[in-house]
Amino acid sequence: MSDDFENAPGPETGIELDMFRDADGRISPLWLERLRAFLEGGRAEDVALVMEPLHNSDVGDVLEQLDAAERVALVRSLGDLFDFSALTEVDESIRLEIMQALPNAEIARGVAELDNDDAVYLLEDLEQEDRDEILSALPTFERLALKRSLDFPEDSAGRRMQTEFIAIPPFWTVGQVIDYLRTEKDLPDEFYQLYVVDAAYKVLGTLPLDKFLRSARAIKIDTIMNTNFVLIDAEQDQEEAARSFERYDLVEVGVVDESGRLVGVLTIDDIVDVIQEEAEEDIRFMAGVGDEDVSDTTVDTVRSRVPWLVINLFTAVAVSFVIGLFDATIEQMVALAVLMPIVASMGGNAGAQTMTVTVRALAMRELDGGRLRRLIRREMVVGLANGVIFAILIGIVTGLRYGDVQLGIVIGLAMVINMIVAGTFGILIPLTLDKLKADPAIASAVFVTTITDVVGFFAFLGIAGLWFGLF
Amino acid sequence: MSDDFENAPGPETGIELDMFRDADGRISPLWLERLRAFLEGGRAEDVALVMEPLHNSDVGDVLEQLDAAERVALVRSLGDLFDFSALTEVDESIRLEIMQALPNAEIARGVAELDNDDAVYLLEDLEQEDRDEILSALPTFERLALKRSLDFPEDSAGRRMQTEFIAIPPFWTVGQVIDYLRTEKDLPDEFYQLYVVDAAYKVLGTLPLDKFLRSARAIKIDTIMNTNFVLIDAEQDQEEAARSFERYDLVEVGVVDESGRLVGVLTIDDIVDVIQEEAEEDIRFMAGVGDEDVSDTTVDTVRSRVPWLVINLFTAVAVSFVIGLFDATIEQMVALAVLMPIVASMGGNAGAQTMTVTVRALAMRELDGGRLRRLIRREMVVGLANGVIFAILIGIVTGLRYGDVQLGIVIGLAMVINMIVAGTFGILIPLTLDKLKADPAIASAVFVTTITDVVGFFAFLGIAGLWFGLF
Helix, strand or coil, rough: CCCCCCCCCCCCCCHHHHHHECCCCEHHHHHHHHHHHHCCCCCCHHHHHHCCCCCCCHHHHHHHHCHHHHHHHHHHHHHHHHCCCHHHHHCCHHHHHHHHHCCCHHHHHHCCCHHHHHHHHCCCCCCCHHHHHHHHCCCCHHHHHEEEEECCCCEEEEHHCCCCCEEEEECEEEEHHHHHHHHHHCCCCCCEEEEECCCCCCEEEEEEHHHHCCCCCCCCCCCECCCCCEEEECCCEEEHHHHHHHHCCCEEEEEECCCCEEEEEEEEHHHHHHHHHHHHHHHHHHHCCCCCCCCCCHHHHCCCHHHHHHHHHHHHHHHHHHHHHHHHHHCCCCCHEEEEEEEHHHHHHHHHHHHHHHHHHCCCCCCCCHHHHHHHHHHHHHHHHHHHHHHHHHHHHHHHHHHHHHHHHHHHHHHHHHHHHHHHHHHHHHHHHHHHCCHHHHHHHHHHHHHHHHHHHHHHHHHHHHHHCCC | CCCCCCCCCCCCCHHHHHHCCCCCEEEEEHHCCCHHHHHCCCCCHHHHHCCCCCHHHHHHHHHHHHHHHHHHHHHHHHHHHHHHEEEEEEECHHHCCCCHHHHHHHHHHHHHCHHHHHHHHHHCCCCCHHHHHHHCCCCCHHHHHHHHHHHHHEEEEECCCCCCCCCCCCCCHHCCCHHHHHEEEEEECCCCEEEEECCCCCCEEEEHHHHHHHHCCCCCHHCCCEECCCEEEEEEHHHHHHHHHHHHCCCEEEECCCCEEEEEEEEEHHHHHHHHHHHHHHHHCCCCCCCCCCCCCCCHHHHHHHHHHHHHHHHHHCCCHHHCHHHHHHHHHCCCHHEEEEEEEHHHHHHHHHHHHHHHHCCCCCCCCCCCCHHHHHHHHHHHHHHHHHHHHHHHHHHHHHHHHCHHHHHHHHHHHHHHHCCCCCHHHHHHHCCCCCCCHHHHHHHHHHHHHHHHHHHHHHHHHCCCCCC
């Protein structure tokens, strides 16, 4: 990705920035109107003029603001001036839509200009047929490098890696490396460390640029290189790789294939996106939203949400059957129907609290040994404590509302039971799903809510039936 | 933070790594048992021996695994060997607990060794009194730098920044800078770019190390520096700063005070933590969990969760009053009590889906102008579509279950209404909270659930009452 910030608040470009983004950092409506007018009027030169100063992430923002037809018009109007790396900055649905509207030959020309990791990012979601056509239009060297990256599993380090890096032999001196960097034209756009490798490209050491810069010309590389370094397996999942970046505060790390040969590097900017996506995924899954973007179409959105709602319909109907067991009881004492959602709702909320803490702790790998036992113990006690607190509160409220102390006691008892159940299952369900290698973020909420609903209604209606002799 | 990875899978250290972490990457129970035995036996030398190869984030993991007393024993046993930066890697509650157990003089000695940003991180949560005592025990230069950082608002870029950086004049040559870097002993631990400044420390340009390294010795700095660069205001919130890092794929950025003077730098490793925390916060807030860690005590946990449950109790009681309006209706037709939670539950889930998408889009600043209008329109249509789909499904199920077509029609109508309401308020409530400068992640869920419950029960019981003439 580009290392220029051409619309940043530098001395020369302050004016463009002010015009492009308003005070809240949003794209100025006036700016956008002007662009739209240029596009509509087919004024390609003016379009190029206003787009030229933008960073590719700003170009991505502009694309997301436009309508489908305008997006394609913008890309075509810019022609060769359009940097395809801007497409890595937009939502997947918009990316696919733009790429499907463009001829494959044009995409191939754009992709050829990209860094390997950005090119893979654009190609991996395309249909096999389009992908092959684009690949076959690329120069041999680029084609082979891309094919190799695409052979690694989806979401692996090998897919995300950049295949350009600087490898040097251990016997060079600092001076030789500096001379090499000054004369070699085909260097990566950005790099933060050098890789010291043997003839088979096995990594012997790494050398961060800042450490390298502090050393005199005569010094041999193998005397200053780090020999304790982290390497990442190309097959490893990108989330595991992100974990290493976070744990060891990495900025760049070497990626090796199964024979230990250095095949690429991962840089922090890619990993920031992975971290972001991963947290997003947990948030969405817990709320029963699939792999969905703000810019998805209505049909895609419905398609992504209906399955979750169908599951919820099943569980809601099941819960309603539990209530149905007590219809004779409710008929004799209609206050039970009025009060029963309170017990279920409180249990559902308490369960969601415990579940959320557990799901995130699992995602962050915070639950080993001692910490897990402590968390289970804590959540049980918290459930009991909250149960007692809210049993007393709701007991008093209900007693006063209906002038019936016994009804207050019954709802209080049901509340204690449901809060303990909520705490217990709020932790056990995500743990069990994790043990079964399922993603706890996806399914925990359904199970926890169903259990707290069933237990809430069953406990309240059951205790009431026994207490008041309604069976 | 350290740039060594001493327990990483390098050729020399493979054995230590295998022993410290098991195959799943968790700290090996055997390793931990041994450490515990050493701590109990007061064998300080053996403790030092097993701890010495660990990276400070691993030391943080070890501390989190131990009990409260063992943690302090470990820190005291290590004495001068304990690197206080490990405390930046543990949960806040554990950090405070350890620091409260240590004499302030010992903390001052440890803090003096730290980078400025890590030191601020440790000191900012302490009581004013302890903080002042520790500061007064530090050398003048460190004390002033820390005080200055601590004067910036909480969660600002100024709090997170590192005050050590490399500033060079524009008229130097590449050769002069290299010589300076080779001879100057007091350089930052890690750096990724150089700052070209005037006499008043106003930034004239930046120079990434990789670009710098490609230039010959005789070249003047001001001919190769980037003049389009991003700077961050020290008063700016760290989340806004994180946004800039994400948008422009930054690794390091200069931080300036109100007079435009360069006072520090932010690096990506700090920002990764900010991004992580921010997503965590949204997840927790949406589930009604406060600012809470896995290692918080039971009492702290109860204290953090009770307020949310109290709010839920209020809304649940309010919802129950709505049901209470219809108790005569329910008495005449008990099937309504059995079915009503289905309508409310489906609305609650659909509302949570829309709300989650909206809250995250707001957090990621994805909702300006065109995108916002499209999202609102989409969510209305999705609500309507889901309403129709699930009205038909639940209508059929209910009609069959009770052998009553009319009851099926009534619940279907209530479902359509509640799903549209869920979509509408799922988006309007977070947007309104955002406009009112409240955090939509915190309060949206309560409002959305309450509305879908009220509308769900009211629509279903009301329509049923009218349809069957039960009023």
